[in-house]
Amino acid sequence: MAGQTDSTMTLFSSEEIEFMAEDEMAEIVPNLRMDSLNFICGDYGPFLPQLAAQVPLWLALALKKRGKCTIRLPQWMSVENLTRVLEAERDSHAFQPLPFHYVEISRLLFDHAREDIPDMYMVRSLIEDIRDVRFHKVETNLEKFTASTVTWKNMSAMEVNVIRAFAGRALQAFYKHDNEQETPDTDRTPNKQPQIPTDRPKRNLKPR
Known part of the structure; x- marks a missing residue:
């Protein structure tokens, strides 16, 4: 099903990618005075x-869990922007900037800051639809994957994680196939009797 990934087909788990995402910057509005945090x-x-x-998002x-701030929704998560992105994703083979x-x-904001x-x-709903449309594009691109150079722009961490694992195995298969074609087939090579060198000096024949 589109939007779902098999853990055996990826390099990182969803938890590991989520951990890396927590370093992204977020905007908060504190509700009390606090000194600098070092x-x-x-x-x-x-x-x-x-x-x-x-x-940082983490x-x-x-601070949100301790009731010390609210988190401002990023501009890209507005209903208007997500609606526009979804329409563009459906109308184009390219991935839209996100x-x-x-x-x-x-996902982190839905789980921990839904009231904000x-x-x-x-x-x-819009983000799930966008994710499904984009993942369908990933599946389509993988079906057309070749050993030639390909360029996929504006892909997300989740999508890159799926493609990186598949592409690595595919390129290994292409490389192995090419090597097998370049290796001469010894079974079809005509047998030649090896010439055994000899160190014995040539004998001069006596004239009759």
Whole structure:
């Protein structure tokens, strides 16, 4: 079914890709004053009530769970934008520009910040439709895959994860097939008697 992936066909699990997506930046609106937060990856803050700030998604989710902020919906997740993207996906063979981790970001926001998403059910439905249409394109492209150079732009992490695993195995098969064609068939090569060299000197014949 479109939109579903087999874990044996991918290099990373959905949990691993989601973990990487948490490094994407998100905009929060704190509801209280907080000092700067210092991490190995960087410093964030200080935070003031009702003043928007940019933080990694993992930090936004952590503050959200503690009731210290709300998360602003990214512009690309608006109903208007998703409707336009869905129509363009259906009308074109190309992939429309979306964040590389759009699937994982939206899933995390649906799970942990649904009250911050206006028209949440409509947004979720549109993203699922977009994901299904795009995954159908992935399946179609894989059916036409050849060893020649191909270019697929604007693909998401989930889609790249599926194609990378398949393409690696396909290229190995192409390489093996080409090598087998270049290897001479010894069964069809005519047998020739090997010439055995000899170190014995030539004997001069006596004239009669």
